[in-house]
Amino acid sequence: MAKEYSFDISAKIDMQSFKNAINLVDKEVANRYDFKGTTYEVDYKEKDKLLVMVASSDNKLDALKDIVITKLLKQNLSSKVLEEQKTENSSGNNRKVTFKIVDYIESKEAKKIAAEIKNLKLKVTAQIEGDSIRVKGAKLDDLQKVIATIRSMEWEAPLVFENMR
Template identity: 40%
Template sequence: MPSFDVVCEPDMVELKNAIEQSNKEISNRFDFKGSDSRVEQKDEALILFGDDDFKLGQVRDVLVNKMAKRNVDVRYLKDDKTETIGGDKRKQTMKIQKGITSELSKKVVRIIKDSKIKVQASIQGDAVRVTGGKRDDLQETMALLKKEVTEAPLGFNNFRD
């Protein structure tokens, strides 16, 4: 029986590439000369460093642009906290969203059941497993979810035939 999983996790390789490209651009830009602005990745979070709020905003803009160029959805990042570190320097932590929240998974299951497509959806931890009799039904379900769910970037993997 064909099935696939609905997940919410970024392509970590592309995210790392976007971070490296951001750091390279920051090191080459004239307005960042002599500053300690950079982006670091620590486990499930990104840490942005800047000399002041303006430069921190510029670092964020560079990161968002590089992520967009590498097709990594910006909705995976959630602002956590901005703090002052020594003097005027600023640090912002951004959490990387992995896994579907229980509220979103319930919404996905409800959308699938209300659509009357002949598939079954079940919550499997931080993913939603969708099974059906035909591939066409599963592809129709994917298109429906892409259209209906806009608050989080959904991905589809583990497609079994």
């Protein structure tokens, strides 16, 4: 019997790297001249999977967002792990923005990914299994073509390719 290879497509994020990025944001902002004497806060709510940022103005809030995204990218995390929920006024004339942490593939997007894999007309199968997609095939080269094609497309979720067997 021929050996069958497989891999998973998911949107899991390395939470330790995420926490490290948030800690690095705190360190950098504490040392930045433009944040001296101003109010800022970066709060990661692990239970709710939320990241809340508070700054004294919209400009400071934008700078804080840029720092967070830069630190995420340096930790090899996609900026797509953060989905902005709402921006609002906070106490003391501060501005507050809330981000939801995205660590799953929505079912609509999973169906689109599976359809794209099917449209490649390679001898592979794609099965949606909860919050991941299992891709199986007899040839390793076909699976690598699938990975390259899916990576080259634009998706809403931060896709991760794992468990290549």
